[in-house]
Amino acid sequence: DAGITQSPRYKITETGRQVTLMCHQTWSHSYMFWYRQDLGHGLRLIYYSAAADITDKGEVPDGYVVSRSKTENFPLTLESATRSQTSVYFCASYKAMNTEAFFGQGTRLTVV
Amino acid sequence: SQELEQSPQSLIVQEGKNLTINCTSSKTLYGLYWYKQKYGEGLIFLMMLQKGGEEKSHEKITAKLDEKKQQSSLHITASQPSHAGIYLCGAHGWGGAQKLVFGQGTRLTINP
Numbered sequence: 001d002a003g004i005t006q007s008p009r010y011k012i013t014e015t016g017r018q019v020t021l022m023c024h025q026t027w028s029h030s031y032m033f034w035y036r037q038d039l040g041h042g043l044r045l046i047y048y049s050a051a052a053d054i055t056d057k058g059e060v061p062d063g064y065v066v067s068r069s070k071t072e073n074f075p076l077t078l079e080s081a082t083r084s085q086t087s088v089y090f091c092a093s094y095k096a097m098n099t100e101a102f103f104g105q106g107t108r109l110t111v112v
Numbered sequence: 113s114q115e116l117e118q119s120p121q122s123l124i125v126q127e128g129k130n131l132t133i134n135c136t137s138s139k140t141l142y143g144l145y146w147y148k149q150k151y152g153e154g155l156i157f158l159m160m161l162q163k164g165g166e167e168k169s170h171e172k173i174t175a176k177l178d179e180k181k182q183q184s185s186l187h188i189t190a191s192q193p194s195h196a197g198i199y200l201c202g203a204h205g206w207g208g209a210q211k212l213v214f215g216q217g218t219r220l221t222i223n224p
Contacts, residue, residue, distance in 0.1 A: 031210055042118075042200055042216035050210050058211060090155070092212070097204055098143040098162055101212055103155040 002026045006091050006104035013081050013111055021076045021107050023091030031094050032074040033101070034058075034066065036087040043090065049074055081111045115139070116201055116215035124221045125191055133186040133218045135201030144184045145202040145212070146175050155200065158186075188220075196222045 004025040013019045023032065030051050035043040035058075045058030047066040055066050063085060065077045074093075078085055088108050094101040117136045125131050135144065146158040159168045161177035161184060168175055172189045188195055202214040 031212075033212060035214070040121075040216065043202075043214040045211055045213055048211045056211070059213065092155075094212070097210065098160065100157045100160065101145065101202070102157075103147075105154045 004091060004093055004102050004104045006089075006107050009105065009107060011107060011109050013109070015082060015111055016080050019078045019081055019109070021078075021089055021091075021109070023074045023076070023104060025072055025074075025093045025102070027093065027095065027102075028071050029093035029095050029102075030071070031096075031101075032068065033092040034064070034074065034076045035090045035092065036060065036085075037090060037106075038087050046076065046089075078109075081109075083111050085109065086111045115213060116203055118199075118201055118215035118218050120218060121216065122219040122221070124223060127192060127222050127224050128190055131188050131191055131220070133199050133220070135184045135186070135215055137182050137203065139182070141177070141181045141184070141203045143204050144177055144181075146184070146186055147200045147202065147214075149198040149200065149217075151197065191222050193222050193224065196220055 007022045033048045034046040044060045046064050049055045049068045052071045068074050088106050090106050091104040092101045119134045144161045147155040149155045164179040164181045166177050174187045177184045198217045198219050200214050200217045
């Protein structure tokens with residue numbers, strides 16, 4: 001099916017563990033983004049990518065790592081999860097600036 | 113994002129009433145997006161504005177970008193329960209044009 005999908009939808013992990021959130025889009029969009037959403041903060045940009053092998057930091061990159069070896073995939077890794085990283089994570093993609101950005105359904109991550 | 117300020121942060125209105133949400137930037141906006149999010153779900157694209165003075169409408173929702181391209185307003189006429197949710201404005205970043213950053217969101221509640 002065409003679209004942008006995130007997996008898993010829900011994840012509980014322990015402090016200190018590594019966890020990877022997956023994002024896959026079928027349109028071959030150049031740009032992809034990772035956001036976290038917390039109460040009172042709206043969407044905060046973690047990392048973004050303009051193309052395969054090109055990534056850059058957003059507003060809150062600390063504690064996160066990204067890679068983009070293929071255009072359609074943009075995984076986000078928490079190398080050593082902390083409780084402050086408990087959040088809802090959204091992935092998004094768009095073809096070019098000033099075109100609609102499409103969002104995944106989100107991953108609810110709880111770090112205990 | 114500190115670069116986009118939304119007001120109010122929350123809004124409670126009686127069904128049938130009109131309302132306005134504002135999104136303000138200290139810098140010129142190059143593309144302004146409005147999204148809606150139902151609680152616990154993904155983001156739905158409403159509209160995008162690019163030109164100063166541009167106005168777009170979708171059903172009972174109208175958005176406008178001012179002439180200076182530093183402020184946008186979202187107006188809902190005759191609000192309905194289906195309008196309830198979180199409204200987010202987004203814009204392309206100023207330090208790197210490709211990134212897409214968002215305001216903190218406005219939580220809209222419609223009372224019957």
